[in-house]
Amino acid sequence: MGALLELEGLEAFYGPSQVLFGVSLRLEEGQVATLLGRNGMGKTTTVRSILGLVPAWRGSIRFAGQSLRGLAPEQIARLGVALVPEGRQVFPNLTVEENLIAFAANRSKSPAPWNLERIYELFPRLKERRNNLGHQLSGGEQQMLAIGRALMTNPRLLILDEATEGLAPLLREEIWRVLELLRQNGQTILVIDKYLERLLALADWHTILERGRVVWQGGSAALRAQPELWRRYLSVEVTPR
Known part of the structure; x- marks a missing residue:
């Protein structure tokens, strides 16, 4: 498999303050990878x-061999990059179905693209609520809608930023189920989340950031075997299996 996303020596600022210091990572086609770290570390x-x-x-920053530097966000989206943003950001005055249709595209040129029928199969609750406005949905339903909206673009790369944040346990499990299904179907995914045990089971590769720098990269088995990394960089106590 070839690299779909490659970052090399990435540096970025907010105003005069440097936030990223030489961040590098590589995400292969069909791979699931994570960005880990405490809040405010640059994820x-x-x-x-x-x-x-x-x-x-x-x-x-290269995507499918093409440089993304200097491109506008809408140009990058059209290349096949979709975000499920922190905070969901669904359109409150559009119905569920209108939120989904508004983003419909086949950017990956899939022979079996995501469409309304497939999204409703993935999230039956959205089908039940398809005529409800965005602001009438629960937080979990809004998260399902945010994921469905991203999938309706048929992205080559799906990025999720804290997709399970603030959800009840049963709804979190529903999101993890969907992510596992997407992984099995070959969707390339980059995910930020704090539920590390679930990420170890889901992802192939992990990158830990500390104050805008990459301090560790490796696979799930290697990360599970080094609980000192969890304590030092993620403030999590873990008993290795």
């Missing part, structure tokens, strides 16, 4: 740089 800024929302000051 979301890395995602925003990929999406063109924060300009890269130095370094390279």
Whole structure:
């Protein structure tokens, strides 16, 4: 498999303050990878740089071999990058179905693209609520809608920023079920989340950020075998299996 996303030496600023210091990562086609780290360590800024929302000051960002530096966010989206943003950000005055249809495209040129029927099969609750406005949905339903909306673009790369944040346990399990199904179907995914045990089971590769720098990268088995990394960089106590 070839690299779908490559970051090399990425540096980024917010005003005069440097936030990213030489971040590098590589995401293969069909792979699931994570960005890990405590709050404020640069995870979301890395995602925003990929999406063109924060300009890269130095370094390279390449998607399917094409440089993303200097491209507008809408151009990057059309190349096949979709975000499920922190906070969901569904359109409150559109119905569920209108939220989904508004983003419909086949950017990956899939022979079996995501459409309304498939989204409703994935999230039956959305079908039940298809005529409800966005602001009438629960937080969990809004999260399902945000994921469905991203999938309706048929992205080559799906990025999720804290997709299970603030959800009740049963709804979190529903999101993890969907992510596992997407992984099995070969969807390339980059995910930020705090539920580390679930990420170890889901993802192939992990990158830990500390104050805007990559401090560790490796697979799930290697990360599980080094609980000192969890304590030092993620403030989590873990008993290795």
